[in-house]
Amino acid sequence: MIKINKRASLPKRKExxxxxxxxxxxxxFAGLVILAMGYNPLEVYYRIVEGSVGTIIRIQQTINKAVxxxxxxxxxxxxxxxxxxxxxxxGQIMMGAFGATLVxxxxxxxVPTPIMLLAMAVMATLCGAIWAFIPAFFKAKFGTNExxxxxMMNYIAIKFVTYMQFGPWKDPSFGGFPKVASxxxxxxxxxxxxxxxxxxxxxxxxxxxxxxxxxxxxxxxISVVGESLDTARYAGMNIKAIxxxxxxxxxxxCGLAGMIxxxxxxxxxxxxxxxxxxxxxxxxxxxxxxxxPVVGVVCFLFAMLLQGSSFLQASMAIPASVADMIQGVxxxxxxxxxxxxxxxxVLKDKKAVKxxx
Amino acid sequence: xxxxxxxxxxxxxxxxxxxxxxxxxxxxxxxNLGVEGMMLMGAVIGFRVGLATNSPILAVLAALLAxxxxxxxxxxxxxxxxxxxxxxxxxxxxxxxxFAGLVGRDVxxxxxxxxxxxxxxxxxxxxxxxxxxxxxxxxxxxxxxxFGFACVILILLYxxxxxxxxxxRAVGENAAAADAxxxxxxxxxxxxxxAGGALCGLGGAYMTLVTIPVWQQDVVAGRGxxxxxxxxxxxxxxxxxxxxxxxxxxxxxxxxxxxAMGISLSQYxxxxxxxxATILVVIVSTYKNRKEDLPPADLSNPYFRxxx
Numbered sequence: 178m179i180k181i182n183k184r185a186s187l188p189k190r191k192e193x194x195x196x197x198x199x200x201x202x203x204x205x206f207a208g209l210v211i212l213a214m215g216y217n218p219l220e221v222y223y224r225i226v227e228g229s230v231g232t233i234i235r236i237q238q239t240i241n242k243a244v245x246x247x248x249x250x251x252x253x254x255x256x257x258x259x260x261x262x263x264x265x266x267x268g269q270i271m272m273g274a275f276g277a278t279l280v281x282x283x284x285x286x287x288v289p290t291p292i293m294l295l296a297m298a299v300m301a302t303l304c305g306a307i308w309a310f311i312p313a314f315f316k317a318k319f320g321t322n323e324x325x326x327x328x329m330m331n332y333i334a335i336k337f338v339t340y341m342q343f344g345p346w347k348d349p350s351f352g353g354f355p356k357v358a359s360x361x362x363x364x365x366x367x368x369x370x371x372x373x374x375x376x377x378x379x380x381x382x383x384x385x386x387x388x389x390x391x392x393x394x395x396x397x398x399i400s401v402v403g404e405s406l407d408t409a410r411y412a413g414m415n416i417k418a419i420x421x422x423x424x425x426x427x428x429x430x431c432g433l434a435g436m437i438x439x440x441x442x443x444x445x446x447x448x449x450x451x452x453x454x455x456x457x458x459x460x461x462x463x464x465x466x467x468x469x470p471v472v473g474v475v476c477f478l479f480a481m482l483l484q485g486s487s488f489l490q491a492s493m494a495i496p497a498s499v500a501d502m503i504q505g506v507x508x509x510x511x512x513x514x515x516x517x518x519x520x521x522x523v524l525k526d527k528k529a530v531k532x533x534x
Numbered sequence: 535x536x537x538x539x540x541x542x543x544x545x546x547x548x549x550x551x552x553x554x555x556x557x558x559x560x561x562x563x564x565x566n567l568g569v570e571g572m573m574l575m576g577a578v579i580g581f582r583v584g585l586a587t588n589s590p591i592l593a594v595l596a597a598l599l600a601x602x603x604x605x606x607x608x609x610x611x612x613x614x615x616x617x618x619x620x621x622x623x624x625x626x627x628x629x630x631x632x633f634a635g636l637v638g639r640d641v642x643x644x645x646x647x648x649x650x651x652x653x654x655x656x657x658x659x660x661x662x663x664x665x666x667x668x669x670x671x672x673x674x675x676x677x678x679x680x681f682g683f684a685c686v687i688l689i690l691l692y693x694x695x696x697x698x699x700x701x702x703r704a705v706g707e708n709a710a711a712a713d714a715x716x717x718x719x720x721x722x723x724x725x726x727x728x729a730g731g732a733l734c735g736l737g738g739a740y741m742t743l744v745t746i747p748v749w750q751q752d753v754v755a756g757r758g759x760x761x762x763x764x765x766x767x768x769x770x771x772x773x774x775x776x777x778x779x780x781x782x783x784x785x786x787x788x789x790x791x792x793x794a795m796g797i798s799l800s801q802y803x804x805x806x807x808x809x810x811a812t813i814l815v816v817i818v819s820t821y822k823n824r825k826e827d828l829p830p831a832d833l834s835n836p837y838f839r840x841x842x
Contacts, residue, residue: 214636262620264567321820322829324565324620325766328759329809329816336809340802456624463621498635498751505571505629509611512622516615 180523192518199514200507207506216495228488229481235488237372241442243480244375245270245434249458250465250472251386252430256309257459258390258467259403259423265312265327266455268334269305269428271448273435275338276304278357278446281364281439282346290363297364298436305432306425308334313424317417331455339448346446357446366441373441379473382430387469389426399423431455457483460508479504538791539671543679544745546783548573548737548754550682552761553768553775554689555601555733560765561693562726563706564612565834567623569734570758571630572604576735578634581742581749584646590653593743594678594736601735602728604630609727612836613720619834627758631751638749646747654678654744678740685733689772702726706830709837719837734758763812769819769827782808 187195208218229239249266256263277297284293312326341357348358366373390396398419402409409416438450461479465472486500552569559566580597584590608626611617654676662673672683692699704712705722713719741753760782767782768774785808789801819827 210636264620264624315817315820319817319820321817322766324567324834325763325816326813329763329813332756332759332809333806336802336806340800343802344800456628459621459624460628463618496635496639498632498639501628501632502636503632505625505632508621508625509607509629512611512617512625513615515617519616 182521182523184519184521187518195514195517196511199510203507203510204503206510207503210502210506211499214495216493221489221493221495221499224489224492225482225485227485228492229485233371235484239477239480239484240372240376242483243477244373244379245438245452245454246458246461246480247379247473247476248375248382248434248437249431249454250461250476251382251469252427252434253455253458253462254465254467254469254472255386255390255399255423255430256427257403257462259399259420261313261316261403261420261423261427262324263309263312263327263424263427264324264456264459265309265330265428266431266458267451267453268327268331268455269308269431270435270438270451270455271331271334271338272308273301273305273432274439274443274446274450275334275341275435276300276302276432277364277436277439278346278360279304281360282358284364286361286363288363290367293363294366294440297440298433301432301436301439302429303432305435306429308432309424309428310421313421316424317420335448335451338446338450342446342448359445360440364440365444366437373437375437375441378433378437382433383469383473386430390469395419395422457504460504464508464511536667536670538787539667540675541787542780542784543671543675544783545787546779547679547682548740548745548757549761549764549782550776550779551685551737551740552734552758553764553779554682554685554772555730555737556761556765557768557770557772557775558689558702558726558730558733559605560833561706561770561830562702562723563709563830563832563835563837564609564723564727565619565623566605566608566626566727566730567620567762568604568608568626568630568758569761570754570756571627571633572601572731572734573738573741573754573758573761574630574634575604575738576601577738577742577753578638578749580735580739581646581747582637582641584650584743585641585644588647588650590650590743593650594739597735597739597743598732599735601738602732605728605731605734606724608731609724613723613727616836616838619836635751638751641749643748643750646743650743651747654747676744678736678744683776686772686776693772698722698725703830706832709832709835713837713839719839734761737761760808763809766819766829767812767815769815770829781811 211218211221228235230236249270253263253266277300280297280300284296308330312323312330315321315326316323343355346357347355366375390400398414401412401414402416402419406416434454435450439446443450457479461475462472465475482500482504486497489495489499490497552573556566556569576597579600580593583596584593604626608622611622612619656674656676658674663669693703701712701717702722704717705719709719738754742749746753764775764778764782768778785804789799789804792799
């Protein structure tokens with residue numbers, strides 16, 4: 178007979194061992210799938226590492242992918258800490274990029290770069306925050322299901338930006354090709370050490386969210402609401418205000434990431450600008466156990482996987498979807514391993530039970 | 535008009551199968567956000583098996599199995615290993631998309647044999663198909679459309695009349711109470727989640743076997759997410775799910791039709807309507823707080839007997 182007991186607590190070392198084992202097992206399992214596809218899994222893994230950190234340029238590309246992922250993950254983290262399932266990151270990124278573009282296309286070319294970028298960032302943060310505020314308001318006021326609401330907001334944002342790109346903002350100079358005008362130089366983020374300065378923003382985001390969650394009253398309240406609504410209510414916390422602030426922060430960060438993508442990477446607005454970061458961030462936030470520094474590290478590893486697999490496509494003609502598959506498998510195993518962190522499976526002898534009875 | 539309605543029914547089928555599938559899962563209390571992934575798995579496996587065997591039956595069966603396999607992984611993680619449903623569902627979507635990309639990498643754009651495609655030709659039902667306006671759209675369609683209609687009725691009866699269906703509802707409403715009354719909660723969850731996954735797989739395969747019919751990576755194109763929304767739009771009722779699928783199917787082709795008629799309305803703006811409509815439905819149903827419009831009370835709450 179199998180019995181499941183809840184663990185009291187687990188030494189940190191054992192916890193890390195179980196998780197490392199889960200990741201290892203997942204790599205073995207994903208390797209078997211890759212093998213079944215007719216490729217050498219060791220070579221695939223090697224190429225992923227080589228393609229993501231093999232040369233300076235590749236490291237830069239990996240960091241470029243990590244930057245938006247980290248910022249969005251920080252946003253998602255704040256919402257998840259409250260058990261508010263914000264799966265609307267995609268839409269919030271999209272609206273942030275829209276806000277940044279709105280500023281970039283309408284302010285004159287003569288505006289100095291710092292002022293231009295600041296205005297874009299403020300507008301992007303605002304647009305992302307507004308996009309998150311809408312579901313947060315209804316959640317706070319009526320208890321409307323936020324999972325579906327934020328999800329639907331993604332699609333509205335994507336369709337809206339698509340509409341802008343194919344309609345009002347279509348630049349005639351591209352000869353019928355549906356493309357928004359490229360930004361002027363003053364709306365493009367400057368580089369530092371060969372990288373756009375987004376990485377500094379990402380580091381600030383990690384530190385900021387860490388301080389916000391652990392060292393501010395509101396941050397503490399967010400954790401309490403996430404742990405137990407009853408406790409929060411009993412302590413007399415203003416739950417509505419807490420939900421709304423957390424989502425404003427969450428959406429604002431996603432919006433800011435949208436601005437960085439528009440300004441530094443695409444140098445314009447496209448309807449694919451969110452590139453799945455809003456969804457990947459949910460996974461990285463969860464894998465990092467909603468702890469800002471750990472999530473940051475996980476994001477970098479995921480960025481390696483993303484960058485490495487686009488290299489795979491070029492060097493081994495393996496579709497980049499292999500990255501999705503590996504991500505999925507790793508996460509399945511880590512999610513499954515959580516169970517063994519929290520519970521102990523005891524095999525009990527049936528006879529022994531009878532004797533006791 | 536008639537040809538538009540015929541196209542609406544065809545456009546609604548992937549949504550209908552997936553919505554019914556998700557409905558089964560949610561009625562048992564598990565919110566599975568992996569619909570898109572399961573549809574992709576069904577779409578690619580159904581297509582590949584169809585390509586290899588030329589057998590419509592094997593292709594459909596394989597699609598059902600592929601979807602069920604994805605759902606079974608979700609069930610194992612969320613029911614047995616008690617993982618978070620939102621995160622597990624999202625993972626399933628990512629996994630499914632990667633899986634489909636790998637499995638389908640060398641059959642992109644390959645056409646299915648004429649023989650296989652012909653097996654999904656419209657079969658007019660005598661007399662009924664002659665009814666003006668609704669006859670052709672409803673009773674002169676391919677076999678899977680009829681199967682979809684049958685599913686609506688079967689699932690309606692399942693939840694209203696059969697013991698298994700009623701027990702499933704009990705599990706979704708209050709797992710602890712269901713357990714106390716002797717219902718095997720985990721078994722019911724597994725059963726409904728897996729069956730639901732099979733339907734999602736079929737929904738995906740409908741695209742690659744009938745609608746398009748060809749495999750390409752973006753074939754499902756967010757329909758899985760629409761299905762998740764449709765379940766709420768339909769307040770967890772099969773017949774409303776069918777009407778919702780028709781409505782969303784109609785909206786998905788309306789913009790192009792209007793443009794063809796010379797009315798200029800951007801398809802992208804029309805495309806927004808279903809999502810806005812879903813949000814309105816969610817708001818109104820929570821605002822009115824009508825019991826029968828609310829989700830199953832235990833939806834997405836994990837059930838641990840030990841922690842009762």
